[in-house]
Amino acid sequence: MGNTQEKPPGGGGGGRLDTATAGSGTRSRDTGSTEKTQSQTAPEKGFANGTQRQNSPAGGKEEQGRPAVDTSYLDAPAGSLPPHLARLKNEGNHLFKHGQFGDALEKYTQAIDGCAEAGTDSPEDLCILYSNRAACYLKDGNSVDCIQDCTKALELQPYSLKPLLRRAMAYESLERYRRAYVDYKTVLQLDTGIQAAHDSIHRLTKMLIEQDGPEWREKLPEIPVVPLSVQQQHREKPISIELAQARAARAAQEEARRKEARFTLLKREGNDLVKRGHFQEALEKYNECLILKPDECALYTNRAICFLKQSRFEEAKHDCDSALQLEPGNKKAFYRRALAYKGLQDYLSASTDLQEVLQLDPNVREAEQELEVVTGLLRQSLMDNAAHTPRVKDLNALTHLMKT
Incomplete structure (x- = not known):
């Protein structure tokens, strides 16, 4: 308990990192996705077994018979950060993506310090840097520093989704369940579609009841009310392609689950009605089943029984x-x-x-x-x-x- 090196629940890290693109001000809303610039989607030819090769002085030509490393991602725009700080952030994102969390942390730290030295005053960009560094701390099991960086990020940009979620995960890893609960609840005010937050709330509720008894709600810190204007602003932000696809897949899975449950219930009710001799009611249940699954053979043979019992022989034959x-x-x-x-x-x-x-x-x-x-x-x-x-x-x- 209280061990700062303890790994956060669910693997930690809060997913991939925040990114921002100059001129658009758009960031990914998904807590587990990162917007990729065109250059970042290119294959990383310069990595072998996780080790970066030396860049060629010619910036793309082969050196000593080896292919040059593609470092064009370093020059991708990064919000309103000046070029030298944008390169640090982009390199941090690249290292994080390849699981080099300690090295990524150093790059984000250099970028944060560089903002102070350069007098850069961009709350949004600083918020992202602190949030990304917090993700590195969380991946390395340093929940205390993760919380500190998330709190700084939220001071710069109140109600930012990823810092809230990462701080909640860090609180939970330190068994500070009340504060974790509050942050997860705040996250869901911003985006009700984050399943990880729903699952965590369900899990923490059980823990808090066990820890604090029936009056556990009274012992919670105050849950902030996210202003409606902030909620609306968050909903209007463009979402990443990855998030849109993930949400569509989850929606399809949920719809299939509901459809299967409804089908199973209707079919069972139809079969029970046949056993009791209520053939017209059973027929109606099978009709509903066939709307859900028109290729289910057993439904036709079952409905045929109902038609036979009602002397509707042509329909039974059909x-x-x-x-x-x-x-x-x-x-x-x-x-x-x-x-x-x-x-x-x-x-x-x-x-x-x-x-x-x-x-x-x-x-x-x-x-x-x-x-x-x-x-x-x-x-x-x-x-x-x-x-x-x-x-x-x-x-x-x-x-x-x-x-x-």
Whole structure:
């Protein structure tokens, strides 16, 4: 407890770093993403096993037969920082990206000190530098210094999302759960879509109840109310492509989860209604299921039962046809279509489907019994029509049945 070297929950670091681009003032809103300039997206040819090679004096030509290191990312714009400080920040971002947190920390420190020496007064840029250095501290398990840098960043730019989230993680790693809870709550006022903050609130609530009892809320520090203007300003900021994609993926997963849960519930309710003999209500449940999953074979065979029980034989046959298109060897579909044909007095087609069932599984006793009944009905039908000119098809069928 209280160990400043303890690793923060979830791996620490608060994700990737903050960046800012000159002329746009746009930063990534995602706590786990970084905007990349065009030069930063190029492959890093000058790294082998995490070690940077020496830059060539020619700035891009090969030296001694080795490819030159691409250092163009160093000259990428960085907010309103002067070029020499922008290079320090960009190099820090590059080192952080490659897991060299100690070296990145040194670059951010040099940039922070350089701002003071140069008289640079840009709260936004300084806030980013302190927040990025805090991410390095957090990755290295130095939660105390992480908190200090996040607090400085928030003094420069109140209600900045990443410093709040990183400070919350640092507080939690030091078991200062009340302050962590407050920061996570503040984060969610700015962006309700940060799942890590929701998960942390849920986890910390349990810890605080265990630690402080039923009156745990009364022992919390005051949770600041983020002004509506700040919330609106945050919502209007452009988001990174990575964040937009991540949010879309999470939304799709959540929608699929809700859809699957709804489907499972409706299908179970339909099956229970069939067992109780409430076929119209069951049919309505299966209709809703088919809207969610129109390619679910079992729904068609289940709904066919409801149609059969209501003597809606044509609709039952249609559902069995649909099931057999999805699963050509489905015994239930053949059997229930045979019952539908029987209800439509198409005994020859019913006999054919029942024989198909028995060919698929000779042990289906119901199909054997039903085939005997249908065969008798077909014989009777053919005999009743004997006075008329029988069709060749029916004569052949009758001849076949007389031999069985």
